[in-house]
Amino acid sequence: MALLEVKDLEVYYGVIKALKNISFEVNEGEIVALIGANGAGKTTTLHTITGLLKSASGTIQFDGHDITKIRGDKIVGMGMAHVPEGRRVFAALSVYENLKLGAYTRRDKNEIDETLQMIYKRFPRLLERKNQPAGTLSGGEQQMLAMGRALMSHPKVIVLDEPSMGLSPIYVNEIFDIIQEVNKSGTTVLLVEQNAKKALSIANRAYVLETGAIALSGDAHELMNNDSVKKAYLSE
Amino acid sequence: MEKSMKINFRLNKTLKSNIITYGIVIAAYIIVQLLVNAGQVSNLMKGLLVPICIYTIMAISLNLTVGILGELSLGHAGFMCVGAFSSALFSISMLDAIPNAGIRFFFAILIGAFFAALAGIVVGIPVLRLRGDYLAIVTLAFGEIIKNVISVVYIGKDASGLHFSTKNAMALNMAKEGTVIINGAQGITGTPKNSTFTIGVILILITLVIVLNLIHSRSGRAIMSVRDNRIAAESIGINITKYKLMAFTISAALAGVAGVLYSHNLSALTATQKNFGYNQSIMILVFVVLGGIGNIRGSMIAAVLLTLLPELLRGLNTYRMLIYAIILIVMMIFNWSPKLIDLRKRYFHKNRAEKERA
Amino acid sequence: MALLEIDNLGISFGGLRAVDNFSITIEKGQLYGLIGPNGAGKTTIFNLLTGVYKPNTGTILLDGENITGKKTVDINRAGIARTFQNIRLFKELTVLDNVKTGLHNAYSYGTVTGILRLPKYFKVEKEMDERAIELLKVFGLDEEKDILASNLPYGKQRKLEIARALATGPKLLLLDEPAAGMNPNETTELMDTIRFVRDNFDMTILLIEHDMKLVSGICERLTVLNFGQVLTQGKTADVLNDPEVIKAYLGE
Amino acid sequence: MMSFISYFINGLSLGSVYAIIALGYTMVYGIAKMLNFAHGDVIMIGGYVVFTVVSTMGLGPVAGILLAVILCTVLGVVIEGVAYRPLRMASPLAVLITAIGVSYLLQNIALLVFGSNPKSFTSVVTVPALKLLQGKLIISGETIVTIISCIIIMIGLTMFIKKTRAGQAMLAVSEDKGAAQLMGINVDGTIALTFAIGSALAAVAGALLCSAYPTLTPYTGSMPGIKAFVAAVFGGIGSIPGAFIGGLLLGVIENLSKAYISSQLSDAIVFGVLIVVLLVKPTGILGKKINEKV
Amino acid sequence: GSGKTSETTAAGEKAASGESSGAAASGEGSFKIGGIGPITGSTAIYGQAVMRGAELAIEEINADGGINGAQIVYNFQDDENDTEKAVNAYNTLKDWGMQMLVGTVTSAPCIAVGAESSNDNIFQLTPSGSAVDCAKFENQFRVCFSDPNQGAASAQYIGENKLATKVAIIYDSSDVYSSGIHDKFLSEAANQGIEIVSDEAFTADNNTNFSVQLQKAQDSGAELVFLPIYYSQAALILAQAKQMGYEPQFFGCDGLDGLLTVENFDTSLAENVMLLTPFAADAKDELTQKFVTTFKEKYGETPNQFAADGYDAVYAIKAAAEKAAITADMDASAICDALKTSMTEISVNGLTGENMKWSKDGEPDKAPKAVKIVNGVYTAM
Numbered sequence A: 001m002a003l004l005e006v007k008d009l010e011v012y013y014g015v016i017k018a019l020k021n022i023s024f025e026v027n028e029g030e031i032v033a034l035i036g037a038n039g040a041g042k043t044t045t046l047h048t049i050t051g052l053l054k055s056a057s058g059t060i061q062f063d064g065h066d067i068t069k070i071r072g073d074k075i076v077g078m079g080m081a082h083v084p085e086g087r088r089v090f091a092a093l094s095v096y097e098n099l100k101l102g103a104y105t106r107r108d109k110n111e112i113d114e115t116l117q118m119i120y121k122r123f124p125r126l127l128e129r130k131n132q133p134a135g136t137l138s139g140g141e142q143q144m145l146a147m148g149r150a151l152m153s154h155p156k157v158i159v160l161d162e163p164s165m166g167l168s169p170i171y172v173n174e175i176f177d178i179i180q181e182v183n184k185s186g187t188t189v190l191l192v193e194q195n196a197k198k199a200l201s202i203a204n205r206a207y208v209l210e211t212g213a214i215a216l217s218g219d220a221h222e223l224m225n226n227d228s229v230k231k232a233y234l235s236e
Numbered sequence B: 001m002e003k004s005m006k007i008n009f010r011l012n013k014t015l016k017s018n019i020i021t022y023g024i025v026i027a028a029y030i031i032v033q034l035l036v037n038a039g040q041v042s043n044l045m046k047g048l049l050v051p052i053c054i055y056t057i058m059a060i061s062l063n064l065t066v067g068i069l070g071e072l073s074l075g076h077a078g079f080m081c082v083g084a085f086s087s088a089l090f091s092i093s094m095l096d097a098i099p100n101a102g103i104r105f106f107f108a109i110l111i112g113a114f115f116a117a118l119a120g121i122v123v124g125i126p127v128l129r130l131r132g133d134y135l136a137i138v139t140l141a142f143g144e145i146i147k148n149v150i151s152v153v154y155i156g157k158d159a160s161g162l163h164f165s166t167k168n169a170m171a172l173n174m175a176k177e178g179t180v181i182i183n184g185a186q187g188i189t190g191t192p193k194n195s196t197f198t199i200g201v202i203l204i205l206i207t208l209v210i211v212l213n214l215i216h217s218r219s220g221r222a223i224m225s226v227r228d229n230r231i232a233a234e235s236i237g238i239n240i241t242k243y244k245l246m247a248f249t250i251s252a253a254l255a256g257v258a259g260v261l262y263s264h265n266l267s268a269l270t271a272t273q274k275n276f277g278y279n280q281s282i283m284i285l286v287f288v289v290l291g292g293i294g295n296i297r298g299s300m301i302a303a304v305l306l307t308l309l310p311e312l313l314r315g316l317n318t319y320r321m322l323i324y325a326i327i328l329i330v331m332m333i334f335n336w337s338p339k340l341i342d343l344r345k346r347y348f349h350k351n352r353a354e355k356e357r358a
Numbered sequence C: 001m002a003l004l005e006i007d008n009l010g011i012s013f014g015g016l017r018a019v020d021n022f023s024i025t026i027e028k029g030q031l032y033g034l035i036g037p038n039g040a041g042k043t044t045i046f047n048l049l050t051g052v053y054k055p056n057t058g059t060i061l062l063d064g065e066n067i068t069g070k071k072t073v074d075i076n077r078a079g080i081a082r083t084f085q086n087i088r089l090f091k092e093l094t095v096l097d098n099v100k101t102g103l104h105n106a107y108s109y110g111t112v113t114g115i116l117r118l119p120k121y122f123k124v125e126k127e128m129d130e131r132a133i134e135l136l137k138v139f140g141l142d143e144e145k146d147i148l149a150s151n152l153p154y155g156k157q158r159k160l161e162i163a164r165a166l167a168t169g170p171k172l173l174l175l176d177e178p179a180a181g182m183n184p185n186e187t188t189e190l191m192d193t194i195r196f197v198r199d200n201f202d203m204t205i206l207l208i209e210h211d212m213k214l215v216s217g218i219c220e221r222l223t224v225l226n227f228g229q230v231l232t233q234g235k236t237a238d239v240l241n242d243p244e245v246i247k248a249y250l251g252e
Numbered sequence D: 001m002m003s004f005i006s007y008f009i010n011g012l013s014l015g016s017v018y019a020i021i022a023l024g025y026t027m028v029y030g031i032a033k034m035l036n037f038a039h040g041d042v043i044m045i046g047g048y049v050v051f052t053v054v055s056t057m058g059l060g061p062v063a064g065i066l067l068a069v070i071l072c073t074v075l076g077v078v079i080e081g082v083a084y085r086p087l088r089m090a091s092p093l094a095v096l097i098t099a100i101g102v103s104y105l106l107q108n109i110a111l112l113v114f115g116s117n118p119k120s121f122t123s124v125v126t127v128p129a130l131k132l133l134q135g136k137l138i139i140s141g142e143t144i145v146t147i148i149s150c151i152i153i154m155i156g157l158t159m160f161i162k163k164t165r166a167g168q169a170m171l172a173v174s175e176d177k178g179a180a181q182l183m184g185i186n187v188d189g190t191i192a193l194t195f196a197i198g199s200a201l202a203a204v205a206g207a208l209l210c211s212a213y214p215t216l217t218p219y220t221g222s223m224p225g226i227k228a229f230v231a232a233v234f235g236g237i238g239s240i241p242g243a244f245i246g247g248l249l250l251g252v253i254e255n256l257s258k259a260y261i262s263s264q265l266s267d268a269i270v271f272g273v274l275i276v277v278l279l280v281k282p283t284g285i286l287g288k289k290i291n292e293k294v
Numbered sequence E: 001g002s003g004k005t006s007e008t009t010a011a012g013e014k015a016a017s018g019e020s021s022g023a024a025a026s027g028e029g030s031f032k033i034g035g036i037g038p039i040t041g042s043t044a045i046y047g048q049a050v051m052r053g054a055e056l057a058i059e060e061i062n063a064d065g066g067i068n069g070a071q072i073v074y075n076f077q078d079d080e081n082d083t084e085k086a087v088n089a090y091n092t093l094k095d096w097g098m099q100m101l102v103g104t105v106t107s108a109p110c111i112a113v114g115a116e117s118s119n120d121n122i123f124q125l126t127p128s129g130s131a132v133d134c135a136k137f138e139n140q141f142r143v144c145f146s147d148p149n150q151g152a153a154s155a156q157y158i159g160e161n162k163l164a165t166k167v168a169i170i171y172d173s174s175d176v177y178s179s180g181i182h183d184k185f186l187s188e189a190a191n192q193g194i195e196i197v198s199d200e201a202f203t204a205d206n207n208t209n210f211s212v213q214l215q216k217a218q219d220s221g222a223e224l225v226f227l228p229i230y231y232s233q234a235a236l237i238l239a240q241a242k243q244m245g246y247e248p249q250f251f252g253c254d255g256l257d258g259l260l261t262v263e264n265f266d267t268s269l270a271e272n273v274m275l276l277t278p279f280a281a282d283a284k285d286e287l288t289q290k291f292v293t294t295f296k297e298k299y300g301e302t303p304n305q306f307a308a309d310g311y312d313a314v315y316a317i318k319a320a321a322e323k324a325a326i327t328a329d330m331d332a333s334a335i336c337d338a339l340k341t342s343m344t345e346i347s348v349n350g351l352t353g354e355n356m357k358w359s360k361d362g363e364p365d366k367a368p369k370a371v372k373i374v375n376g377v378y379t380a381m
């Protein structure tokens, strides 16, 4: 059975139907990419999965549990982390405090510390700016913090909303390396990206979202060679 | 060709909404007048007509500060207080000089608006640098200061002119035949009762014209841009201080006008917590929030309803304020709860869809 | 003739020297790129240029006029307009009104004229509407003119921000990561628009961007910033092949 | 000089009462980011509970305070759950207005239950007054207890927020509720906890307020509530030591201006000083200035 | 306590139902008397006291056969001590068909309502509106003393009895009643050879901490502290003075009445306090004792001076009505014209004075009693 399974999801903003009967699944150990144009509903999908939004109908199964009606914080406790769109770091808190909050669901001090060191190693800038209020970090630095903070929970599944946005080219590569690394160490990844090329290159499978519905799905490499995908999302 | 049609259409849309707003006021006025002439209106309701006008103007005026300028003011009743006292002082001291009540009242309105605007500038210049809750607390403080200061002011009039003191009536050192006009905490008594429903409605309409036309003008856009994003507004060359101050001052002047109506409706005027203190300021904020922040028409309706409500609950005697509080809470939740808003929207949407299908 | 001359600009935050000894000259009509690793100080330079921060050292000359340390409002009136890395629209205003707000200083009538709806009001408002729609057309936003800005999708919000900045009639336009959050197709479209603006509005443009396709596609010259200091400056192709730049910024 | 010291000390007594109320205010204000105008009325309810237990039922003051703390905590959580929670994602102004409604509600319930006549409150403090300089300077037991309680509460709250998970969760919730939820924080639970603590403090404040100024009416809490709110802003919104210092300062300024300028205008002067302070330091005495990153 | 609680609530309900039954019974044979005062809000104690005092009187009168054979229906409206709400309350009563008004309780609302009632020519007798202008118009009378009257009487009493030469004042500068007495006291004190050594105020927003005012009085060497204020603040002042170890002579007016009945009040604090008051709940006369007992039974509280004023107001109306022989079917204006004259012709033995008479300008003629609190009870002086 899939680790994360979304079935017939419908979500509204007021009267606007943002998601129309979306179904997809993410298997344990996979990297699954979700691509689509501006306003297609990618962020909405992720928000619904982690409980920031409530669905009107449909079900979401995670790790064998139905999480459709479960409170968002409990979903996180079950092992799902989310790097949100717009980064949403705690602006007044220091980088260190932000990271500590990432590990809120964990108890073991030593393990937390281990993860922290691991994150500092991957993002040396965060170590350097440990005590700076997160709100004064540069855009890219905040993106790193958001990523690091999510990793602090040592999740089973990590859900990433445009993690490469605002990062310099060198860091874009770095971040995709990190995603792959995280995935190798056992974390399943659900990835939303505008940089479809990069996303498809590291993903196992992918779904294409168009105006709130799944338009295409399949093996990532196959999709990369799909003509319509090429035309619409890869600009080739 | 097509372009200009579109522009016209847009203007028409705001125009339409404005016309509805004016229309509601005028229709309400006509209906009430007809009912009054037919003898269908109780004394209580007749007595409430002017207060309703007063609070409607207050609600519109505060909505300019809270909804359009986007700053929280908890001292709006202070401006009303300034308008009330300055105009009452004027009217009483001019009772003989200007015997025509209409002309005297006209000037009283201007005087009230002027002094309230002045207070608005005096408070606004230093204070508008502050933001959010800090501004709120300072406006609250200002309202309390005005109230506190006014209740120690003594002003008297005799042959040699006006006398002023902050100690007591005797310290005015007036000639024997002099009269005390403002007697400290005892306030002003005997202000001529010039406020009428008709004048009130005219003033509401003027207030509406000022506020609605301001919103849809160049200055109004500037004010709203400051509300939506201060930094971006600066970056496109909008003088933030100027527009904040403008909105604040206009808002204060309108509150002053409401104050004039207030003081010329009752023969006893004192500055208490109840009428000009933070309680009153907050009550007016209730109108604005309940009716919809930035929604001028909504805040007018809320002002009318909430002015009537406690009077309609009179039959409940000692329970009435309790029930009033409960109704207020329930209305707030009903109006503002995101869940209920969604539910309502979807319900209406469904209804409309079904109607269209039918 | 140089439109913008910056000499020895610098600012510190606490102990951090965010920008140091930064100098640059931009000619009229140029399309200039400012790139560099995250946290290098690019946005900070925009903030210094627009008076959001006051520099500790250095001078900024715009068209020969010294604008160092001036207020944001005055700098905009002197001729610099910008967009923001994290979009800052007037969310509760319509798309059209966002642009008309940008036209605030270009068209004028008094507050009283507005309140009393004197004939001048209608005349000027009409002119503003027309001008605003003209601008919206450039960005393909004229269809959405009556929508609230906050209801636009992300990519269109970025475009609207540019339109609003242009409305102030600047000499110099600063764009902070205009392509962030856009997919490759939208980016290509945006590149065309930026070129169009430069050509048709006689605009000088300084932009920050991490999308190399856009940078190499439209920028004529580049300055690379690293740790607050200029790493290198020059023609786009040269700069992008500089091994130092590859090492610090581009990778691979 | 002698009288100055005495005015000053009396100002401290007054200020300590403001401070203890302001601590509870700041707690809710800083975390839930809402002006809880009903806080003063929870204090009043706390006062009535203590009064009923001590003066009517004849139990000891400790029992009174304990029961008040329990009841006010429950009350706070219930108010939050029923009146504020449905408006969690709405404009903060909407919650502010609802809080006004709750304030009226509590006042009118008290009016119906306890009547309008003032009740004379028996002090819960048994610490004797401190007499200095041959009895010329008296520091009352209430003042001593209030200041000590303030300090204990201040340190306790600071430690709680700094050191505990729940405290960190509160900080996160105060910044961004959605992001806090993404950290696995139970947002509703955290806010309820904040109200619980705030209301428990209100109960203690009620007992001490009524001990220092031993009269109790349904409106006892409203003016001190507003003053304490001013004190909290004075000290810097959300800053716990700020609330303490703001409260003390407010009390001292109020008393000194009464003594040396005008007893009629002391409120105006206090508010005037507040305005001046905020103009010089727009975020209050200890408030941090967070620059918005552009 | 809990027993008291339920009784208070019950009283509220009664008042509410009393009104509705009144409406039902409003046939030809009954007089409609309205009442106005604050029964919610921070001054509710005064309004509730008057409401109950008057209610008690009306019940007695009705049980006794009414006025001129007609029963009285009574309708009391809340004004929250706000001028605007008071006018609303007045209009509500007019709609109900009020023929005579007992009210309003507090001064500023009373003045505002006076302008209306004089216009409508409705008879108005305020139990406790003490500001000068509360009896400004011909149709207005009052039961209590006017503020200047009390201010002057206090100064004279202190001067004539040589109670003190150095006097301090603590008053409520935001309150009409208090500042009214204060002002007159100041001017009269000069005539009495009294030196005002300290004159300090407080306000409604700042009425719990009196340390400064007391200390100034103490430092200035005042032998007597004049308190033209209400008893709820006085209770605090006494407690705080005690804490400071300051024990001057305290002297107050009718507002201080009620001091001894504050629930849980340590009456030893009030020992030796003097006040000029027309009413004392502890007085030994039969009328007072009966009133106090019934009131306590009915409302669970000891009545204060406001309750007595309300009670007397109703009896004064009764006397005047009987004198003028008005009937229930007369309209309000006719009743007013009749009572205007008869009020000046009656003499009433009430709780707040024996042989109370009224002058044409609406002022009562009665002697204030000076009482001193000794061993926790009022003792006449």
Ligand SMILES: Nc1ncnc2c1ncn2[C@@H]1O[C@H](COP(=O)(O)OP(=O)(O)OP(=O)(O)O)[C@@H](O)[C@H]1O
Pocket (backbone or CB within 6 Å): A013, A016, A018, A036, A037, A038, A039, A040, A041, A042, A043, A044, A045, A085, C151, C152, C153, C154, C155, C181
């Ligand atoms: N709060 C909201 N209220 C109303 N409509 C919304 C809201 N948020 C999103 N939408 C609409 O829902 C649709 C889906 O938006 P969503 O943010 O999920 O898209 P996305 O695929 O993440 O786009 P992007 O690439 O721009 O991030 C869009 O049409 C958007 O305008």
Ligand SMILES: Nc1ncnc2c1ncn2[C@@H]1O[C@H](COP(=O)(O)OP(=O)(O)OP(=O)(O)O)[C@@H](O)[C@H]1O
Pocket (backbone or CB within 6 Å): A136, A137, A138, A139, A140, A141, A166, C013, C016, C018, C036, C037, C038, C039, C040, C041, C042, C043, C044, C045, C085, D291, D293
């Ligand atoms: N107000 C501030 N206080 C403290 N440090 C700041 C402040 N503003 C910026 N910084 C720091 O200055 C450095 C430069 O920031 P800036 O935003 O200019 O970077 P940038 O080059 O725009 O990066 P990015 O490409 O990630 O947006 C960063 O390290 C940032 O943390």
Ligand SMILES: [Mg+2]
Pocket (backbone or CB within 6 Å): A042, A043, A044, A085
């Ligand atoms: Mg998105």
Ligand SMILES: [Mg+2]
Pocket (backbone or CB within 6 Å): A138, A139, A140, C042, C043, C044, C085
């Ligand atoms: Mg940047």
